[in-house]
Amino acid sequence: MIGILLVIILLTIGSVNTQQINWTRMFYSQLKIPYGTYALKEMLPDLFSDIERNRNTILELTDTLQNPVNFLSVSEKFEISDLELNKIMEKVQEGSNLLVSAHYFNSSMLDTLGLDLDTANVFFGNQIIPLMDEGTQSNYRFSIKDFLIRDTVHIRATDRAFSKDYFVIKKRDIFTYFTDVNETNTRVLARYMDYPILVSVSNGNGKFIISSVPHLLSNIYLLQADGYPFVSYMMSHVPGTKLVWTEFYEIGRGLSNSPLRYILSQPALKLALYTVLGGLILMALFEIKRKQRPIPIVTPPRNDTLEFVQTIGNLYFEGGHHSSIALKRAQFFLEYVRSHYYLETRKMDDDFIKALTRKSQSEKKIIEELVKQIRYINSAKPVSDELLKRFSENLDKFYDYKVTI
Amino acid sequence: MKGILSLYFSQRFFNLLWLLCILFVLAYLLPILFPTILFLLYGFIIFSLVDIILLYRIRQGIFGTRSTPDKLSNGDENPITIHLENFYPYKITLKVIDELPHQFQRRDLVMMLDLSPGEVKYIEYELRPTKRGEYNFGALNVFARTQLGLCTRKFRFSQGKTVPVYPSYLQMRKYELMAISNNLTELGIKKIRRIGHNMEFEQIKEYVQGDDFRTINWKATARKAALMVNNYQDEKSQQVYSLIDKGRVMQMPFNGLSLLDYAINASLVISNIAIKKEDKAGLITFQHRVGTVLPASKRNNQMFLIQEALYNQKTAFKETDFSRLFSLVRNKLNHRSLLLLFTNFESRVSLDRQLPFLISLAKNHLVVLIFFENTEMSSLIEDRASSLRTMYHKAIAEKFAFEKKLIVRELASYGIHCILTSPQDLTVNTINKYLELKARGVF
Structure with a gap:
């Protein structure tokens, strides 16, 4: 019962979690998050008949494309090298158009285009200036109510030819705006109050259409009723039917800039790699199969006699019972003599020594000494280290490995 | 799918x-x-594919079976045979992995061999189980590869065979023949080969070395011009009981086999011989209480009953209660019987506890107490002692060995026969004792 309850609770928590919205900014055409550009990808075919999406740099694009086309990039930052800038300038002169929407641009590009960028003050400039009409701007009195509730603002389109003249956006989504607009070849296409956020810079036969609010192209605004027109508005300023959309400046190249790229570009190395991979896969698939069934480990019963005897021996040793040990060895020796040589051991006289020498083939000297030592041990006098050692050695010499239990 | 499962690649394949x-x-x-x-x-790819085709072209390219005895004999080397046959039209190299019962703990039974087209080969190996019970053989795995040697195909045969391990019936047969044929002297096994000095005449036979020359029948010798002796019948229909202690003391293993299993093997052999000698064999097992009681009999299926009873002996190795055994013997065994009591005493103290019961048993029956030398200690006793500490160890080992001899002497003074034997020689010594007692007509 508790288990079922737990499962239900976990499921509920899980389902709540999945509903959380990812507010990360990532202007990537595969993402359906609010600030992704999946919707843009879906809508562009309405505006251009020939669309190509890739992750190439401007340099690569300008090298490969011959005819004038429209380039599009939507990213957090749009930073290109001087070489790329020169290339794209050439292309634009020839009639291509570059549509860029980003929060930040590198200064050399801005300088070339005669623009400058300023950051919208998030705490002040963005938040407190309320929605208002152009005419009422100067005598508008700011109230605390506006500060609290007005979070959407209007972007004004300056080109009166377009059907709609404003676009709605959340104030917090405007990060930067243009300043120092060079009036000669630059036209402001859209502004928020006095701040241009979409400009068109003519250069030769082509134009740069630059926006500082990439959010306007993200899913969340495109899917609103007022959002879609902005895309149309921005795109309506470029002619032609071909659009090349590079996402390099937002997500980079992805996988393909690894060292593997080089290996894969060399046929020999590529085959070497494939051989290794193929071999490993074959090994994993075929060699991990069992060749015989598993055998559980069963420990066989152990015979602890030796350990037991040694423990007892150590106990005696710690106590230093020399005489007791000597007596035990003597007893065993005499028993051995009785059972192997059938000799009486009660009185160990010269006859005994003679008989034992003859029967055991041992040296007489050893047997004489043994008899003497046993007599001493039996008399219950203290036994020294030296005597025990000597006695033990004599016994070992006597047995000379002949002993059996 | 099955084909893929049986496919392996060889080391050569991966090396290449x-x-x-x-x-x-x-x-x-x-x-x-x-x-x-x-x-x-x-x-390389083409050769590998060709190799796979060569291996899988014939559905049943290799045939193999494992033949095991219907039951295995505990503590003996049991022969196992693997039969392998090649149906491929080319030479095949085989790697054979037999899945042995887990009791053997062997993970390395791998055999390599070559088979020419149509060739049949047999592999033989031996297994020595040390525990009674069910043994489960797995599959016979045969890995076949051609002379290209890139791929390997696995065949599985004789899967899942269960074989019971019985008390040593191999020894039983061996000693049965020896005891009957009176050939034990030849192997130095039987010490007293005279088959009894009862007065009931059985036959006149030719003298062979070892016969008692007091029984030479001179008349018959004269007629035959060869030495002839009278043979007398043994006493028949005497009861021989194997009393097996299943207690704690019998748990000690020697050479992998516990003392209990040695005792079980020996009782099987001795029961068989007793029945063959037309005595009645019975069985009593006991630990903290009496387990099996199989009354002595010499009927035809008695041997089967004993074997099954011995096979099914289970034990918890509890402390043995001899008083229970004594009261049972007192109540159930009415005839004077030979009681072969298999137990173990490590010291005098443990004997002293049971001595009153043994003496009481010996009043009505002929008791042979069978206990074991501790052969594990022989390494300690037979080695030279170098340090003072090892001298102590040696002295203690000698003391234990000596005490066992004292036990024998003490029991003899109460008229109780003893066999003090190493576990390995248990069966032989028991048979000898039985034959000796039979010959002396002690019971």
Whole structure:
């Protein structure tokens, strides 16, 4: 019962979690998050008949494309090298158009285009200036109510030819705006109050259409009723039917800039790699199969006699019972003599020594000494280290490995 | 799917693959080699495919079976035979992995052999189980590969066979023959081969070495011109009971086999011989209480009953209660019987506890107490002692060995026969004792 309850609770928590919205900014055409550009990808075919999406740099694009086309990039930052800038300038002169929407641009590009960028003050400039009409701007009195509730603002389109003249956006989504607009070849296409956020810079036969609010192209605004027109508005300023959309400046190249790229570009190395991979896969698939069934480990019963005897021996040793040990060895020796040589051991006289020498083939000297030592041990006098050692050695010499239990 | 499951690649296959890989790296450094190595790669792939086709062309390319005895004999070497046959029209190299019962703990039973087309080969190996019970053989795995040796196909035969391990019936047969044929002297096994000095005449037979020359029948010798002796019948229909202690003391293993199993093997052999000698064999097992009681009998199926009873002996190795045994023997055994009591005493103290019961048993029956030398200690006793500490160890070992001899002497003074034997010689010594007692007509 508790288990079922737990499962239900976990499921509920899980389902709540999945509903959380990812507010990360990532202007990537595969993402359906609010600030992704999946919707843009879906809508562009309405505006251009020939669309190509890739992750190439401007340099690569300008090298490969011959005819004038429209380039599009939507990213957090749009930073290109001087070489790329020169290339794209050439292309634009020839009639291509570059549509860029980003929060930040590198200064050399801005300088070339005669623009400058300023950051919208998030705490002040963005938040407190309320929605208002152009005419009422100067005598508008700011109230605390506006500060609290007005979070959407209007972007004004300056080109009166377009059907709609404003676009709605959340104030917090405007990060930067243009300043120092060079009036000669630059036209402001859209502004928020006095701040241009979409400009068109003519250069030769082509134009740069630059926006500082990439959010306007993200899913969340495109899917609103007022959002879609902005895309149309921005795109309506470029002619032609071909659009090349590079996402390099937002997500980079992805996988393909690894060292593997080089290996894969060399046929020999590529085959070497494939051989290794193929071999490993074959090994994993075929060699991990069992060749015989598993055998559980069963420990066989152990015979602890030796350990037991040694423990007892150590106990005696710690106590230093020399005489007791000597007596035990003597007893065993005499028993051995009785059972192997059938000799009486009660009185160990010269006859005994003679008989034992003859029967055991041992040296007489050893047997004489043994008899003497046993007599001493039996008399219950203290036994020294030296005597025990000597006695033990004599016994070992006597047995000379002949002993059996 | 089954084909894929039985497919393996050989070490040679992978070695060549790694070699190719190295060659490709080499070809990167020396581009001129590249076409050659590419050619080698294609060749390698083609040869591998050909090898697979060669192996799988014939559905049942290899035939194999494992034949095991219906039951295995505990503590003996049991022969196992593997039969292998090649149906491929070419030479095949086989690697055989037999899945042995887990009790053997062997993970390395791998055999390699070559089979020419149509050839039949037998592999024989021996297994020595040390525990009674069910033994489960797994599959016989045969890995076949052609002379290309790139791929391997696995065949599985004789899966899941269960074989019971019985008390040593192999020893039973062996000693049965020896005891009956009076051949034990030849092998130095039987010490007293005279088959009894009862007065009931059985037959006149030719004298052979070892016969008691007091029984020479001179008249018959004169007629035959060869030495002839009278043979007298043994006493018959005497009861022989094997009393097996299943207690704690019998748990000690020697050479993998516990003392209990040695005792069980020996009782099987001795029961068989007793029945063959037309005595009645019975069985009593006991630990903290009496377990099996099989009344002595010499009927035809008695041997079967004893074997099954011995096979089914289970024990918790509890402390043995001799008083229970004594009261049972007192109540159930009305005839004077030979009681072969298999137990173990490690010291005088443990004997003293049971001595009153043994003496009481010996009043009505002929008791033979069978207990064991501790052969584990022999290494300690037989080695030279170098340090003072090892001298102590040695003295203690000698003390234990000596005490066992004292036990024998003490029991003899109460008229109780003893066999003090190493576990390995248990069966032989028991048979000898039985034959000796029979010959002396003690019971």
